[in-house]
Amino acid sequence: MPLKRKNYSGKNFNNAHSIEELHKIACRRIPNFALEYVVGGAEDEATLAWNREALKAIRFIPNTLVDTSSRHQRIKLFEQDSRSPLIIAPTGLNGMLHHNADVALAKAAAKNGIPFCLSMVSNSSLEGVAEDAGGRLWMQLYVMINRDITRNILARAEEAGYEALVFTSDANVFGNREWDQRNYRAPAKLTIRNLIDVALHPRWAFDVLVPHGVPRFENIVKFMPSEAQSASGGVAIFPKLFAPNISWQDVEWLREKWPRKLVIKGILSVVDAMRATELGCDGIIVSNHGGRQLDGCVSPIEVLPEIADAVGKQTAIIVDSGFRRGTEVLKAMALGAHAVMIGRATLFGLAAGGEAGANHALSILTTEIDRSLGQLGCNSVAELGPHLLAKN
Numbered sequence: 030m031p032l033k034r035k036n037y038s039g040k041n042f043n044n045a046h047s048i049e050e051l052h053k054i055a056c057r058r059i060p061n062f063a064l065e066y067v068v069g070g071a072e073d074e075a076t077l078a079w080n081r082e083a084l085k086a087i088r089f090i091p092n093t094l095v096d097t098s099s100r101h102q103r104i105k106l107f108e109q110d111s112r113s114p115l116i117i118a119p120t121g122l123n124g125m126l127h128h129n130a131d132v133a134l135a136k137a138a139a140k141n142g143i144p145f146c147l148s149m150v151s152n153s154s155l156e157g158v159a160e161d162a163g164g165r166l167w168m169q170l171y172v173m174i175n176r177d178i179t180r181n182i183l184a185r186a187e188e189a190g191y192e193a194l195v196f197t198s199d200a201n202v203f204g205n206r207e208w209d210q211r212n213y214r215a216p217a218k219l220t221i222r223n224l225i226d227v228a229l230h231p232r233w234a235f236d237v238l239v240p241h242g243v244p245r246f247e248n249i250v251k252f253m254p255s256e257a258q259s260a261s262g263g264v265a266i267f268p269k270l271f272a273p274n275i276s277w278q279d280v281e282w283l284r285e286k287w288p289r290k291l292v293i294k295g296i297l298s299v300v301d302a303m304r305a306t307e308l309g310c311d312g313i314i315v316s317n318h319g320g321r322q323l324d325g326c327v328s329p330i331e332v333l334p335e336i337a338d339a340v341g342k343q344t345a346i347i348v349d350s351g352f353r354r355g356t357e358v359l360k361a362m363a364l365g366a367h368a369v370m371i372g373r374a375t376l377f378g379l380a381a382g383g384e385a386g387a388n389h390a391l392s393i394l395t396t397e398i399d400r401s402l403g404q405l406g407c408n409s410v411a412e413l414g415p416h417l418l419a420k421n
């Protein structure tokens with residue numbers, strides 16, 4: 030009788046075969062409240078679930094009997110070589126998953142020859158990441174009510190040599206992540222169950238909390254009220270800091286002030302993609318914030334083809350939200366994306382094994398991309414196109 034498949038129970042991140050296996054290891058390594066923060070989506074999590082479904086629903090029609098022995102996955106992005114069509118997405122509060130997490134992710138990106146985008150609400154300062162990790166660095170920006178924060182980040186990111194500024198446009202109002210909120214009995218106070226769960230993760234606590242204290246929002250600490258400077262306090266106050274009045278005027282202003290590459294993250298319509306292009310943005314990120322903002326939203330992969338048709342020749346098209354497999358990266362590229370941003374995939378690696386874990390996540394994805402390119406009968410991602418996809 031054949032052995033039955035069991036749930037994955039591996040503990041060593043190096044043995045994980047897939048991003049999903051890294052996710053399972055991360056589930057065991059970090060306490061529930063930190064895990065919820067990473068995996069959760071807004072409200073009923075319909076957007077979150079649909080991001081995965083929409084990617085899975087696309088099917089390939091491969092070419093066969095093609096010599097693919099010279100295949101590679103290099104791309105050119107903003108006139109520079111990337112070893113693979115991936116970018117690590119900006120994610121705030123990484124320090125709750127691992128000590129010095131932003132530097133760990135940036136080092137993993139540099140090692141794999143791809144850009145790393147630092148969140149404005151990171152736990153390492155943008156200068157610290159540039160100094161300790163190097164590599165191709167992009168800086169993400171939330172325009173908050175206090176526009177002094179924006180001016181400060183812009184000046185510092187330019188001084189520190191960041192290649193691109195990524196303005197996140199889909200967080201004018203903070204997402205309603207209910208599972209995240211349920212973990213707190215009062216602002217910054219975990220429920221008793223969650224406190225017990227923290228106590229059951231001593232290895233995590235000694236890495237993240239004990240020697241250095243609760244991670245702080247190092248980029249913007251001087252702008253935060255004292256009770257909101259640490260990750261636990263900041264989370265409660267955050268939603269009030271986001272500016273509901275951000276508009277295209279901010280994009281015009283940023284274009285004037287920021288001399289390097291400007292990218293708008295959170296575009297989902299052709300009209301907005303065209304507007305960003307007309308205002309001189311160098312790239313757009315077709316994204317629904319990984320299902321963490323508007324629930325009941327289209328998945329970026331659904332709207333990608335028409336956006337790529339409209340502006341793909343004038344501007345760099347990056348897509349994110351839900352990518353967990355190399356095949357899914359190739360589907361997006363076949364539909365017109367120039368590169369794919371990954372959020373949770375590398376966070377699972379980070380939570381499972383720090384920098385080496387994040388590196389393992391990237392190695393899983395790049396190996397999958399390489400293998401699938403070959404199976405599709407392609408020698409480079411430039412050969413991908415809609416002709417390799419089934420029409421539904």
Ligand SMILES: Cc1cc2nc3c(=O)[nH]c(=O)nc-3n(C[C@H](O)[C@H](O)[C@H](O)COP(=O)(O)O)c2cc1C
Pocket residue numbers: 066067068118119120121148149150169197294316317318319320321349350351352370371372373374
């Ligand atoms: C834990 C977490 C924190 C995030 N923080 C930010 C952030 O600070 N700024 C931002 O623009 N996007 C943020 N995002 C969204 C990501 O940049 C990206 O759009 C999303 O993770 C892509 O979906 P994926 O996680 O399914 O790959 C965050 C996402 C996650 C999962």
